[in-house]
Each structure stands twice: as structure tokens, then as C-alpha cells.
Amino acid sequence: MLKNLRVILWALVAIAAVTVAAYVYLDRQNAVAIAPAAIGGPFKLAASSGDTVDSATLKGQPFAVFFGFTHCPDVCPTTLYEMSSALGKLGSEAKDLKVFFITVDPERDTTEFLKNYLTSFDPRIVGLRPSLEQLPEVAKTYRVLYEKVKTEDGDYTMNHTALVYLMDRQGRFFGTLDFEEKPEVRLAKLKRLLKEG
Numbered sequence: 001m002l003k004n005l006r007v008i009l010w011a012l013v014a015i016a017a018v019t020v021a022a023y024v025y026l027d028r029q030n031a032v033a034i035a036p037a038a039i040g041g042p043f044k045l046a047a048s049s050g051d052t053v054d055s056a057t058l059k060g061q062p063f064a065v066f067f068g069f070t071h072c073p074d075v076c077p078t079t080l081y082e083m084s085s086a087l088g089k090l091g092s093e094a095k096d097l098k099v100f101f102i103t104v105d106p107e108r109d110t111t112e113f114l115k116n117y118l119t120s121f122d123p124r125i126v127g128l129r130p131s132l133e134q135l136p137e138v139a140k141t142y143r144v145l146y147e148k149v150k151t152e153d154g155d156y157t158m159n160h161t162a163l164v165y166l167m168d169r170q171g172r173f174f175g176t177l178d179f180e181e182k183p184e185v186r187l188a189k190l191k192r193l194l195k196e197g
């Protein structure tokens with residue numbers, strides 16, 4: 001029962017996020033000025049590459065961000081697989097596109113662990129590891145929710161928002177990729193993002 005309630009709650013969170021995204025998108029279509037700070041914001045986080053990624057250095061480059069964790073049984077590996085497949089199809093067209101996978105489970109996901117995990121996916125996907133202090137802040141800027149849930153075996157899993165956020169060359173929110181949407185829809189969105197600006 002509690003589990004069902006959780007699933008419903010997380011579905012509502014996802015629907016709310018998509019609704020916000022849809023309104024922002026509609027606003028864009030109507031050329032209405034939107035608050036540029038609605039989703040996203042500056043971050044400076046440890047990366048799986050061993051460096052630090054500072055969003056300030058991304059000016060002029062579009063990027064995609066999503067939140068997850070390497071122990072995720074389903075949504076995260078699927079999203080990473082779908083993103084890798086889209087990047088493969090875009091080829092050099094997406095050479096400017098940076099993709100960040102921000103862990104919501106920094107306790108288990110060390111940068112080294114993220115690095116090893118991501119070797120199975122497109123090399124343009126970079127893992128970012130916020131500290132436990134940085135995590136709530138960066139999640140808040142992207143309106144991402146996450147929670148630690150104890151499992152019956154005494155371990156834990158993480159519930160989290162499953163949207164991929166697309167940010168344009170000026171670092172402004174551009175739209176989302178949604179979990180398991182059609183590959184051609186995803187590709188079209190990424191092409192629009194890359195053409196912008």
C-alpha cells in the first residue's frame with residue numbers, strides 16, 4: 001500500500017515537472033519572455049573525469065543534465081542507454097553537446113565508481129558527484145526530487161525525478177527529454193537544441 005502511494009506520488013511529481021516544462025515550451029513558442037532562472041542554475045561539481053565541472057565554463061555550449069544513481073535497476077541505465085543511442089545517431093552534429101549525469105547517491109557513487117559505470121555508455125556523458133552538502137542545492141535548482149528508501153534486505157534505493165533537462169547555449173532551460181519517449185522525438189528535440197543560437 002505504502003509502495004503504491006510512493007509510486008503515485010512520484011508519478012505526480014513527474015507530471016508536475018512535465019507540465020511546467022510544457023508551459024515553458026508554450027511560452028517559447030509564443031515568444032513570451034520567461035523567467036530564465038526557472039529551471040537550472042550554476043554548479044561546480046567533481047566529475048568522473050577527475051576534474052571539476054564549472055557551469056560558468058559552459059557558456060556557448062548547450063548541455064543536458066539528469067539526475068540518478070548507478071545502483072538504479074531500471075530508469076537510469078535506460079536513460080543512459082537512450083541518450084547514448086541519440087548521441088550516436090547525432091554523431092559529430094552533437095560534438096558541442098555535453099551531457100551530465102548527476103548522482104543523487106554520492107555516498108555509494110564515488111567519482112571513480114561513476115567513471116567505471118559510465119564506460120558502458122557514450123563517452124560524452126560525464127558523471128558529476130555533488131557532496132552531500134551540494135546535492136540538495138543542485139537538485140533544487142533543477143526542481144529535482146530524490147529520496148532515500150530503505151529496502152527489505154537492509155540496503156537502500158533512491159527515488160528520483162527521471163527527466164533529462166536540456167539547457168541552451170546561454171545556460172537557459174530549453175526543454176526536457178521524457179522517460180521512454182519515442183527515439184525520433186528525442187532526436188528532434190536534441191537537433192532543435194543544437195540549432196538554437
Ligand code: NI
Pocket residue numbers: 068069072073074075076077160
Ligand atoms: Ni534511476
